Amino acid sequence: MKIIDGKKIAADIKAEIAAEVGKIKTAGRRPPHLAAILVGHDGGSESYVAHKIRDCEEVGFTSTLIRFEEDVREEVLLEAVDRLNRDREIDGFIVQLPLPPHIDEQKVIEAIDPARDVDGFHPVNVGRMVLGIPSFVSATPFGIVEMLTRSGIETSGKNCVIIGRSNIVGRPLSILMSQKKINATVTVAHSRTQNLEKLCAGADILVAAMGMPGFVTESMVKEGAVVIDVGTTRVPDPATKSGFRLKGDVNFEEVAPKCSFITPVPGGVGPMTRVSLLLNTLKAASK
Secondary structure, rough: OOOHHHHHHHHHHHHHHHHHHHHHHOOOOOOOOOEEEOOOOOOOHHHHHHHHHHHHHHOOEEEEEEOOOOOHHHHHHHHHHHHHHHOOOEEEEEEEOOOOOOOOHHHHHHHHHHHOOOOOHHHHHHHHHHHOOOOOOHHHHHHHHHHHHHHOOOOOOEEEHHHHHHHHOHHHHHHHHOOOOOOEEEEEEOOOOOOOOHHHHOEEEEEEOOOOOOOHHHHHOOOOOOOOOOOOOOOEEEOOOEEEEEEEOOOOHHHHOOEEEEEEOOOHHHHHHHHHHHHHHHHHOOO
């Protein structure tokens, strides 16, 4: 069993990005600029955005954070999106999700200029991704594919089962895994899937992305499988300084001994998601 070190792979990619930024500066151009809109004070969102800002500093990007309180009106948020769309100093930006219930998330996503949509959520980018046309790909699926490729994991012709059909992870990942670069045969499972345990146990590559801590157990994984754990649920842990810890969708202690490769939580998919956002921003700047 080999643990896929997402932190190490992400660090290697950051070094590559930093080298590109050095070339950009040497050529007399400004560095890539990533902006983020954060609404409210959700703990997970606060932490994630803080990580993104530090990532930008590490690779030499410029970063901007725009904050709103939880009760911000939808039209005010849309005005901020419009300003960023028109700001020639901003290469790409994200609106951190989730948003408060009184704001229509899809309306906000569709208001973002697809050319600056480095989260890859706009329907134009999703459609281009489905067709295999160059686009900004959602960061988590992008990161998972990059992780598999850089780890030298054979994917061509392999049976890949993805548990979870969200528009952020499961659906776009299923498209990427089935495209010619990866060539896997993909099944998307969900809460209504029958014989789920048997289906998962036949997977060469199993991706758990449903947000249910410890859901995948030893009986659901075949010997020698590759297991990618996307789950990052906060669970109480009085032994930690914060009072909680992150737990994945896979029961790591049970499953790991059966795997050829497995990602840990934390330190697996999470760092790859963040570095994929940097790659998208670099791509936006190059245009």
